[in-house]
Amino acid sequence: MSQLSFEFPDGSVKQFDDGVTSQDIAKSIAISLAKKAVAGKIDDKLVNYTEPLHKGGKIEIVTSDSKDGLNVLRQTAAEILKMAIVSDFKNIHFGESEADEDGFFVDTDKPEEQISVDQLDSLSKTMAGIIKKDLPISVEELSDADAEKLVGDDPYQRELIKAKSVDGKVKFYKIGDFQSIVEGAVLPSTGKVKIYKLLSVAGAYWQGKSSNPMLQRLYATAFFKKADLDEDLKKRQEARERDHRVIGNQLDLFFVDPKAGAGLPYWMPNGATIRRTIERYIIDREIANGYQHVYTPVLANLDMYKTSGHWAHYRDDMFPPMDMGDGEMLELRPMNCPSHIEIYNRHIRSYRELPLRIAELGMMHRYEKSGALSGLQRVREMTLNDGHTFVALDQIQDEFQRILKLMMSVYHDFDINDYTFRLSYRDPKNTQKYFDDDEMWNRAQSMLKGAMDQLGLKYTEAEGEAAFYGPKLDVQTKTALGNEETLSTIQLDFMLPERFDLHYIGEDGKQHRPVMIHRGIVSTMERFVAYLTEIYKGAFPTWLAPHQVKIIPVSQDKHGDYAKKINDQLRALNIRSEVDERAEKMGYLIRDAQTHKIPYTLVVGDDELNNNSLSVRKYGQKDTVSKSVPEFIDEISKDIASYSREDNK
RNA sequence: GCAGUCUUAGCUCAGUAGGUAGAGCGUUUCCAUGGUAAGGAAAAGGUCCCGGGUUCAAAUCCCGGAGUCUGCACCA
The missing domain is CATH 3.10.20.30 (Beta-grasp domain)
Structure with a gap:
């Protein structure tokens, strides 16, 4: 042997x-x-x-406590789920199935009727039966021809055979008389899967292409230990509680009224306060960093977007133009770049002015597909923390790094730590979606990569994620529900300067073409507030909190005046304070202040009145501290000035 | 946009053998004047998403539309 x-x-x-x-x-x-x-x-x-x-x-033994081990378990559970589906439903086809760190899914297609959530319980019971039988799972390799014979006319399986075939052979797993194409490994028998839960059903396009038929995707998860499943379900529950739409409702931050318009949010005073605080902060930071802030119209002549290329490449995401009846067509802007180009073009620019940094909290409108809308995360009217810097070719690298530095400093102030960088390139297989200039794309993409490499920052690369006018560096974060989204972005653009025929006068007295860098630091106000709401779980740091101080008199009659006096002092210092004057018991008012996650609750009664002091309770803490008024003012002032971060003090 | 789900008071939700609606929280008023997470009582508050159909009668059944949610696709 x-x-x-x-x-x-x-x-x-x-x-x-x-x-x-x-x-x-x-x-x-x-x-x-x-x-x-x-x-x-x-x-x-x-x-x-x-x-x-x-x-x-090279061999590695995969154990149950490893990521790979969990994956193998889930892959096995997916096979058992498929067996259960076959046994419960006649004439059903399978798309792909996959296991990942969130669980696993199985795509199904049943002609005429689809599997619905109501059927998950009975499927789960069928699975239990298969598991109880503890059927052995074996592997066999079939030739492509035999494999095709086995799957018959199932269109999805036939394509899977093509995709997964290696050297004319495809691997199948066999469980009883059920056979299935699988990549990776499964456990030796069905009895090894003990802890699983079917979660939900949703549509998913075959092979992820919207031109393909839509299948039903069954989501589920599996674990080796019951405790792990319980913890996972608890986490999912917590994620739902962290959802900015839930907290936005509880704390009265914003709402979207479908009758008034889907995707068009209304900012309640609490949400507006948070937004205003962020806006003031970022404008100050940008001005300190050499940006010139402007205001430009949300409406512009459609011709502007024809020149920019938006009309040709971005029309699906734009609101239809308004025909004014006299030949004039007005368009709600989907991006601010052309507006800032107008600002640039207002004067002849010298090389001495570059980099020229134009910024605006620019409101824009995009006709997002109805299914994409989600609270403040995806809306149809949004205000972007937008900025465009116009640079000479040899300034790109420096400016790029300068923006990145500002961005990371801002992130630090907001205590944002959980993000990844992504370089987004155009899709080389679908170039007509983008501005057509191969040389430009190659140059811009390699410049971005070079800048990131020089800084030694880790990043992933994604084809097909670029803007139509150029590649970009995206900062990717996750929402509470685990969906990836772009927070910040820095984009290189050689196209718009060309299309709008921008130039500056160089040292040589001749005209030169500038390069544009588009950048958004704190994203749109909508998405950023949604993101912060989720990472803080509604407990905003003092500088952002809509209400910073709540003063509670033990007795409205006896201590109300003292409470108001303190309140006036705090307000004079621009501290967002109010007295809770409701005729309720103190315990009720304290509870209310805590559930609204107000950073400081001040209780004033006889003791405080006599000593000219305050009983201070910080959010989330049980204990209270007695402080003099100046002591408290000093504490909260430092808290606000440091963005509530120890390392900023 | 697509698949499925759902849409009842400001919020969270009950309400199926079709007979014009309920609870808790919140709000308002009154009583209670209190020491660190809910004192008591009363009242106000609803085109049961919209439009059509079936029926003596529709929140409930049927059809169409809009919107929510989960996901896919698309993207800040």
């Missing part, structure tokens, strides 16, 4: 007989390892635990 050579993670190499399984190998190392092992991983590819191996390589 021939020998196979395996290299272990620690670098050691051992020989095993041909046909050895990952299980045999695990046992040869340690019984304790074999006990928690669920699969093998050869040269970074998962293989079943009991699958005979015929090729050596």
